Amino acid sequence: MAERIVIDPITRIEGHLRIEAELDANQNVAQAYSSGTMVRGIEVILNGRDPREAWAFAQRACGVCTTVHSFASIRSVEDALGIQIPKAANLIRNLMIAQQYVHDHVMHFYHLHALDWVDVVNALQADPAETAAIQQSISPWANSSPGYFADVQQKVQAIVDSGQLSLFANAYWGHPAYKLPPAVNLLATAHYLEALDWQSHVTKIHTIFGGKNPHPNFVVGGVPMPIDLNSDTALNASRLSIISDSIDRIIQFVDQVYIPDVLAIAPYYLEYAGFGEGLGNFLTWGEFPDVDHKDTSKFLVPRTVIMNRDLGNIIEPDPNDLDLMKEFVAHSWYDYSNGDGVGLHPWQGQTKFNYTGPKPPYDFLEVEQKYSWLKAPRWNEKPMEVGPLARVLAMYAKGHEGAVQLTNTVLDSLGAPVEALFSTLGRTAARAIETKIFADELRNIYNNLIAEISAGNTATFNGDLWEPTSWPRQAQGFGFMEAPRGALGHWIVINGRKIENYQMVVPTTWNASPRDHLGQPGAYEASLVGTPLANPEWPLEILRTIHSFDPCMACAIHMVDATGQDLGEVATGLNVCTF
Amino acid sequence: MANRKIVLGLGNTLQTDEGLGVFALQALADHLGEQDQVELLDGGVLGLNLLPLVEESSHLLILDAADAQKPPGAIIELCKEDIPLYSGVKMSQHQLTFQEVLGLALIREKLPAQLHLIGAQPADLTVGYGLSETITAVIPEMVSRATAVLQSWNLL
Numbered sequence: 001m002a003e004r005i006v007i008d009p010i011t012r013i014e015g016h017l018r019i020e021a022e023l024d025a026n027q028n029v030a031q032a033y034s035s036g037t038m039v040r041g042i043e044v045i046l047n048g049r050d051p052r053e054a055w056a057f058a059q060r061a062c063g064v065c066t067t068v069h070s071f072a073s074i075r076s077v078e079d080a081l082g083i084q085i086p087k088a089a090n091l092i093r094n095l096m097i098a099q100q101y102v103h104d105h106v107m108h109f110y111h112l113h114a115l116d117w118v119d120v121v122n123a124l125q126a127d128p129a130e131t132a133a134i135q136q137s138i139s140p141w142a143n144s145s146p147g148y149f150a151d152v153q154q155k156v157q158a159i160v161d162s163g164q165l166s167l168f169a170n171a172y173w174g175h176p177a178y179k180l181p182p183a184v185n186l187l188a189t190a191h192y193l194e195a196l197d198w199q200s201h202v203t204k205i206h207t208i209f210g211g212k213n214p215h216p217n218f219v220v221g222g223v224p225m226p227i228d229l230n231s232d233t234a235l236n237a238s239r240l241s242i243i244s245d246s247i248d249r250i251i252q253f254v255d256q257v258y259i260p261d262v263l264a265i266a267p268y269y270l271e272y273a274g275f276g277e278g279l280g281n282f283l284t285w286g287e288f289p290d291v292d293h294k295d296t297s298k299f300l301v302p303r304t305v306i307m308n309r310d311l312g313n314i315i316e317p318d319p320n321d322l323d324l325m326k327e328f329v330a331h332s333w334y335d336y337s338n339g340d341g342v343g344l345h346p347w348q349g350q351t352k353f354n355y356t357g358p359k360p361p362y363d364f365l366e367v368e369q370k371y372s373w374l375k376a377p378r379w380n381e382k383p384m385e386v387g388p389l390a391r392v393l394a395m396y397a398k399g400h401e402g403a404v405q406l407t408n409t410v411l412d413s414l415g416a417p418v419e420a421l422f423s424t425l426g427r428t429a430a431r432a433i434e435t436k437i438f439a440d441e442l443r444n445i446y447n448n449l450i451a452e453i454s455a456g457n458t459a460t461f462n463g464d465l466w467e468p469t470s471w472p473r474q475a476q477g478f479g480f481m482e483a484p485r486g487a488l489g490h491w492i493v494i495n496g497r498k499i500e501n502y503q504m505v506v507p508t509t510w511n512a513s514p515r516d517h518l519g520q521p522g523a524y525e526a527s528l529v530g531t532p533l534a535n536p537e538w539p540l541e542i543l544r545t546i547h548s549f550d551p552c553m554a555c556a557i558h559m560v561d562a563t564g565q566d567l568g569e570v571a572t573g574l575n576v577c578t579f
Numbered sequence: 580m581a582n583r584k585i586v587l588g589l590g591n592t593l594q595t596d597e598g599l600g601v602f603a604l605q606a607l608a609d610h611l612g613e614q615d616q617v618e619l620l621d622g623g624v625l626g627l628n629l630l631p632l633v634e635e636s637s638h639l640l641i642l643d644a645a646d647a648q649k650p651p652g653a654i655i656e657l658c659k660e661d662i663p664l665y666s667g668v669k670m671s672q673h674q675l676t677f678q679e680v681l682g683l684a685l686i687r688e689k690l691p692a693q694l695h696l697i698g699a700q701p702a703d704l705t706v707g708y709g710l711s712e713t714i715t716a717v718i719p720e721m722v723s724r725a726t727a728v729l730q731s732w733n734l735l
Contacts, residue, residue: 041706042593042706044706044707045593045706045707045708057593057708060591060592060593060623060624061593066623066625107627111627155686159686193687196630196683196687199627199628199630199631200630200631200634203628203631214620214621214622214623214625214628214629214632215621215623215625
């Protein structure tokens with residue numbers, strides 16, 4: 001009888017992303033099922049509202065990724081109404097988007113993913129002098145003395161002694177799958193703490209351009225901040241210089257800390273270049289447009305579909321193609337009016353809840369039936385992976401110079417072939433590679449913005465079509481956004497100047513999708529098959545692969561647990577069941 | 580450097596009472612009017628992005644939905660020492676709780692000197708914008724308790 005393990009870290013609040021994996025006799029994953037166990041019905045909330053205010057609701061759909069949903073939303077309205085934003089506004093948006101990638105990827109690496117590979121407790125065994133020698137050999141980063149690392153070690157010791165180790169968010173310390181020597185564990189632990197300082201400096205771009213923080217402002221038709229070098233309340237010379245300094249800090253941290261750390265850690269985990277791939281199909285909507293958002297030829301990240309790893313044959317997908325871009329609900333807790341066998345394009349999308357799963361608490365999902373609140377988006381009826389690996393492959397296949405060079409450098413330093421990219425490690429490496437590309441791009445965009453301002457092109461808002469009386473009665477649009485986690489699309493239908501239908505297909509809907517009408521698994525489900533587990537009670541290997549996708553789940557519920565009684569359960573957060 | 584005085588409303592406003600901290604913040608803002616010393620900020624569910632705000636504060640009052648296993652609408656008030664700081668295994672960076680943010684501030688020795696939480700046990704967490712009747716009825720009590728805390732901090 002197959003053993004099935006369940007990873008559902010926060011069952012106490014009914015969970016968000018739940019993975020059920022069946023093991024074969026050798027403790028390899030034979031089948032995996034991914035379920036979004038919490039409903040997200042933003043579409044229901046938006047219908048009937050003014051399209052210009054949709055972003056303010058959409059940004060709360062994922063309370064962490066507020067920026068990406070805001071941009072996708074205002075782009076969908078601009079696309080529907082044919083609004084072109086001014087050049088400077090477009091550059092400002094691109095700056096915010098590039099900053100978001102770098103910020104998000106660095107924080108994901110150090111605060112979620114690194115703890116899958118780095119044993120913080122083991123860092124206590126390190127000789128700080130050895131860590132200092134490693135640091136000095138891999139980068140010119142200033143915090144590199146033995147004394148500095150000894151201080152970090154003392155700090156970690158104090159945390160361990162105080163019994164607050166759960167603050168490091170991992171219950172797997174001491175697992176045999178941790179392979180780093182103590183000195184490297186100490187190095188990464190130090191940078192975990194440094195990344196927290198760094199993030200407070202790099203969010204300034206959003207604070208300045210968004211006018212307020214948290215929750216910056218957005219506007220259909222441009223950006224809400226005017227440019228006036230002589231005004232105290234506009235984008236002026238002193239604010240531009242803060243942004244320029246912030247870009248320097250961003251680039252320095254990526255070049256001197258993040259990239260060297262990835263290259264220092266990866267060699268200990270090369271077996272992860274051998275599994276975790278999944279589908280081999282990749283989709284990007286593309287990013288960094290020029291003022292004409294329909295002109296995909298100007299995108300830095302191209303709009304592509306790659307099928308079956310074939311980098312020689314890339315296709316440009318049309319998000320408005322009613323036949324190719326569809327969502328299916330055969331295994332999702334929704335009802336379609338024409339039945340479960342058909343798919344619907346998001347413009348025709350329906351959000352009718354139909355929960356047929358077991359009554360919580362339950363041991364297992366009924367995976368032969370409906371088992372997820374996520375729909376199954378498909379391109380040409382095929383499941384797709386979205387995210388950093390898709391983007392790097394798209395840039396690589398299109399011959400983007402930086403992407404080709406960086407990718408080859410990383411592969412060379414690991415002694416790995418190109419095929420190694422199609423893996424858990426490849427996904428993690430791709431995230432680092434694109435972070436470097438986008439960090440450097442920040443400087444380019446900034447320079448272009450300065451050039452526009454110098455040329456007197458300071459308009460940041462196009463209000464020609466602001467008044468609803470200037471709109472057609474009916475319109476529909478697509479708003480794209482390559483969110484850090486992958487391709488995000490908002491599809492809007494406007495009727496009588498109100499929202500008639502609004503559908504989001506978010507990156508994690510692609511990646512964490514359940515099976516579809518043809519029984520094809522989604523990206524997470526496919527990626528876990530064949531994963532060997534050293535100890536099924538502590539399925540760290542599964543978490544490594546899932547984390548390599550950077551799931552966008554659990555955004556929504558965050559209640560304070562005021563009882564404090566469930567600490568043990570939460571800290572472990574793991575149910576292991578056998579049937 | 581840490582000298583900001585912040586009232587932080589937390590929660591997801593698209594899930595009914597989950598957003599009660601944000602709605603309570605708005606009610607408090609209406610009640611207090613223009614303020615010189617205190618900043619009233621909507622923190623949504625921004626998670627780790629809120630760490631800089633926490634660390635820049637000398638006084639931090641949090642308004643939030645809280646699960647104390649009490650009947651819906653029960654007010655929950657926690658002093659600094661009572662707020663449990665922890666985290667667990669997570670699937671997603673987005674799963675980070677605000678307690679973990681406070682925990683990180685603690686290990687970085689930057690926890691605000693004055694820290695207080697006023698919450699309520701939610702009645703309804705389904706998808707939707709706006710509060711349940713049960714929670715709407717307790718918002719004035721949250722506002723009056725929040726005002727009392729700010730007064731005790733000599734900020735009003």
